[in-house]
Amino acid sequence: xxxxxxxxxxxxxxxxxIVSLNCTYSNSAFQYFMWYRQYxxxxxxxxxxxxxxxxxxxxxxxxxxxxxxxxxxxxxxxxQPSDSATYLCAMSDNFNKFxxxxxTKLNVKP
Amino acid sequence: xxxxxxxxxxxxxxxxxxxxxxxxxxxxxDRMYWYRQDPGLGxxxxxxxxxxKDINKGEISDGYSVSRQAQAKFSLSLESAIPNQTALYxxxxxxxxxxxxxLFFGSGTQLSxx
Numbered sequence: 001x002x003x004x005x006x007x008x009x010x011x012x013x014x015x016x017x018i019v020s021l022n023c024t025y026s027n028s029a030f031q032y033f034m035w036y037r038q039y040x041x042x043x044x045x046x047x048x049x050x051x052x053x054x055x056x057x058x059x060x061x062x063x064x065x066x067x068x069x070x071x072x073x074x075x076x077x078x079x080q081p082s083d084s085a086t087y088l089c090a091m092s093d094n095f096n097k098f099x100x101x102x103x104t105k106l107n108v109k110p
Numbered sequence: 111x112x113x114x115x116x117x118x119x120x121x122x123x124x125x126x127x128x129x130x131x132x133x134x135x136x137x138x139x140d141r142m143y144w145y146r147q148d149p150g151l152g153x154x155x156x157x158x159x160x161x162x163k164d165i166n167k168g169e170i171s172d173g174y175s176v177s178r179q180a181q182a183k184f185s186l187s188l189e190s191a192i193p194n195q196t197a198l199y200x201x202x203x204x205x206x207x208x209x210x211x212x213l214f215f216g217s218g219t220q221l222s223x224x
Contacts, residue, residue, distance in 0.1 A: 045115070
């Protein structure tokens with residue numbers, strides 16, 4: 001069983017839609033949760049990070065962590081064509097190593 | 111200029127050849143990492159280094175070796191390339207500060223082994 005499972009998509013939505021991206025994990029020691037965005041032929045860039053359960057909001061993006069269910073989500077409101085990318089969830093227990101999901105490819109149609 | 115620079119951007123080679131991928135950073139970070147990315151498998155850690163004298167194997171180190179020439183430079187070598195090493199390779203750095211730990215990635219090297 002992989003440490004981090006991520007819905008593979010691809011996901012195609014119309015501009016303005018609310019997007020929900022999700023990951024589950026098996027290691028209860030994970031305490032640091034991140035979302036990376038990766039454009040085609042680019043390296044991943046950090047989008048959101050959170051250290052605990054609950055919600056964290058940044059503009060149109062909201063990261064949600066439910067440690068009891070070992071489930072994290074990223075919500076994108078009012079999605080834009082520029083949000084089209086692959087989104088990777090990542091987790092760490094002691095900051096020495098990071099464990100990544102396989103990524104969800106998102107396409108936002110104008 | 112990019113903070114984390116990888117060279118080359120693309121490389122095509124033949125089975126059995128020795129290949130070196132290079133990474134340099136201007137962020138002043140002590141920690142450096144090499145990952146490979148394959149469709150459906152996400153990012154997998156090959157090697158990581160917390161400083162010039164500290165190098166550690168990741169989850170898929172077989173067939174790879176690394177060299178940390180300086181704080182700013184971390185090279186990945188494939189001693190005898192094989193086709194299943196065809197992948198997108200990323201170098202990354204981090205500060206190693208704990209709660210606000212972040213990984214900063216280069217733009218990647220697409221390697222094809224024929």
